[in-house]
Amino acid sequence: METPPTPSEAHAEIAGPGARLRTVLLLGGLVAVGPLTTDMYLPALPAVGRQLDASTASVQLTLTATLVGLAAGQLVAGPMSDALGRRRPLFAGLGVHIVASALCVVAPNLVVLDVLRVLQGLGAATSTVVAMAIVRDLYEGSAAAGLLSRLMLVMGVAPILAPTLGGAVLTATSWRGVFAVLTVLSALITAVTARSLSETLPSRRRRSGGLRQSTRDYATLLRDRQFVGLVLVAGLAMSTIFAFVAGSPFVFQEHFGLDEQEFAVTFGAGALWVVWATQLNVRVLRHRTPMQVLVRAAVLATTAGVLLVVCGATGFGGMAGVLVPLWLTLFATGFAMPNAPALALSRHGRIAGTSAALLGAVQFGVGALVAPLVGVIGTGPAAMASVITGGLVVLLAVLLFVVRPGQQDEPAGL
DSSP states (O other): OOOOOOOOOOHHHHHHHHGHHHHHHHHHHHHHHHHHHHHTTTGGGGHHHHHTTTHHHHHHHHHHHHHHHHHHHHHHHHHHHHHHSSHHHHHHHHHHHHHHHHHHHTTSSHHHHHHHHHHHHHHHHHHHHHHHHHHHHHHOHHHHHHHHHHHHHHHHHHHHHHHHHHHHHHHTHHHHHHHHHHHHHHHHHHEEEEEEEOOOOOOGGGOSHHHHHHHHHHHHHHHOHHHHHHHHHHHHHHHEEEEEEEHHHHIIIIIIIOOOOHHHHHHHHHHHHHHHHHHHHHTTTTOOOHHHHHHHHHHHHHHHHHHHHHHHHEEEEEEEHHHHHHHHHHHHHHHHHHHHHHHHHTTTGGHHHHHHHHHHHHHHHHHHHHHHHHHOSSSHHHHHHHHHHHHHHHHHHHIIIIGGGGOOOOOOOO
C-alpha cells in the first residue's frame, strides 16, 4: 500500500492535530450537500405533484434523477480531482449545484425539474467525492477510518434532519421555497470552504493523460480484487440504510398503525443506532484494525438480519419483534459503513479521487436499485426484512470469498 503524503506535503494546517475538528466540520459540510439535496424536499412531494399536475410516480422520479446525477457525477469528478487538484473541480461542482438549485425555484414543469435535479446531483457528487479523496490525501488506515466515522455522523444525521428542515420551510412558503433555502445553504457551504480549505493534492502528485488515463485508472481499480470487494461491501452496507428508509414508512405507519409523530420518533431511533455505531467505531479502532471490526460487524449484522426475517415473517413479538433485530442490524451496519470505505481508499492513494468516485457511484447506484425493490416485493415487515437481510448475506459472502480478510495483499499497478 502507498504511504500517504506527510502533513507538510498535504498542508500541515489541515492535517495537524489541532485542526482535526475544523477538517471534520469542513468535510462534513461538503458531505451534507448530497443528503440535503435528496431529502430536504421530500415533505413537498405531494405539493409538487398538485402544482405541476403530475402523478405520484412521476414526482418520485425527481428523487431517482438526483440519485442518478449523484452516481454518474462521481465517476467524472473523481478523475478530474486527481488531475486538476481538489479545489477546482470542487468549486465547479458547487457552482453547478447552486445554479441548478436556484433554477428549481422557477421550474415551470416536471420535465424541467427532472433535468435540474440531475444537475443538482451532478454538482453534489463533486463535493462528496472530493471530501472522501481529501480524507485519503491526509490519512490512512485507522486514522482514515476514524475521520470517516465522523463524516458518517453527518451522513446519518443529515437525511433525518433534512426532511424536518424542509417541513419547517413549508410552514412559511411553498415547495419552491425549499429550493431557495437549499440554494442559500449551498452558497454558504461554498463560501466557508473557499475560505478555509487549502489544496491537499500537490501538483507533482496529480495525474495527467485525460480520458485515456482515467480509463486506465478505472481499469487498474477494477483489476484489484480486494478493492472491488471492499467497494461492493460498502455499497451493500448502504443498501441496508436505503432499504430501511424506503420500507419503514409502510411498515410502521401502514402495518403497525403509527401516526406521523410516532413514526418520526421510531425512524429517528433507528437512525441513531447507526450514528452511535459510527462514533463508537472511533474508540473500537484503538484496539482493533478496521478489517477486524468490519468482519465482526458483517457477521453480527447478518445474524440480526436473519432474526429480523423470522420475526417479520411470523409476526413473533409484534412491533417489538421487528424493532429489536432491526436496531441491532442498523447498529452493526454502522460499524461497517466507515471501515469498508477506509480500507478501499487506502489501497490506491495516487488515484484517491478516482477510487472515491467508484466507491460513491456504487453506493448511490445500489441505493437507486434497492429503494424501489422494497415496494416491489411488498409493504409489510417481511418485505423490508428480506431486502435488508438479502443484501447482508451477499455482503458477508463478498467479504469472506472476494476480499478474503486473511489474505491482505498489495494493490497491483500503483
